[in-house]
Amino acid sequence: MESSMKKPAPDQHDFHFWTDEKFRIADTDLNGHINNNAVGQFYEAGRGEIISSVLGPPAKRSIGAALARVQIDYLAEAHYPGMARIGSRIARLGTSSITIAQAIFVEGRCIGMAESVIVFLDKATRKPTPMPDAVRDGFTLLG
Template sequence: MPNDPALKIADTFPFWTEERVRFGDTDRLGHVNNAIYGTYLETARVELMQQLLRGPETYFVLARMSLDYLAEMKELGPIRIGTAITGIGRSSFTTGQGIFQGEMCSATGEGVVVLVDAETRRSTPLPEDVRAALEKLKPKNPGE
């Protein structure tokens, strides 16, 4: 669940993606537009999925996404998106994510990603090597 308190702690995440808040990401009040938070989470998920894919016969699709806004972001510049695998199913996995600007966690999110067979366009079981890679990305205990 995106409101899991562990997702607000940077030490939880084994996988990190760097991104930037750009001027075009902000609204007329100077805040990062709420729709952009989903884009930041997508950037990190896609980076992770690209590392897991093995060929054109399968691909990943996002089946569900939820997002909790915790603090406004106003500053242009670097941010980090942490990702952990919080669940592994037969043909899917769940990501828990946090968006950090400096030490501040501005949002947490959860996404369910499904592996799809390109020919049948139906879900297909996760291969064992993908499962093993996902297992290594489970949340860390803060302070480890």
């Protein structure tokens, strides 16, 4: 059973891998703040960059990768115009998966956090496959 206690918001020092994204007018909702769909896309951009930093571009990867789970906690509003700084780190290394912890910061303030599980796949069978040692070593450095 999960605890009902909220996790404290992470600090910028908790992350060493960064992705910057500019807010667009299209990212806003009827209340004038950055909408939940845009926030999900910011986390996706951060995940894509941290994974690509180890595996390279998708067309050249020796193994596939698929998002198996994502959990997002919204902590505060953000408004256009502005920038999102997405901090990412590897929180857990499994045999055939990684867990990525992320947070979005706007002007130094944490507005949300996410945790995602990525499963690595054999490109031919599309079934989970263990990470090669070089891939594991690459993700270990990003924890």
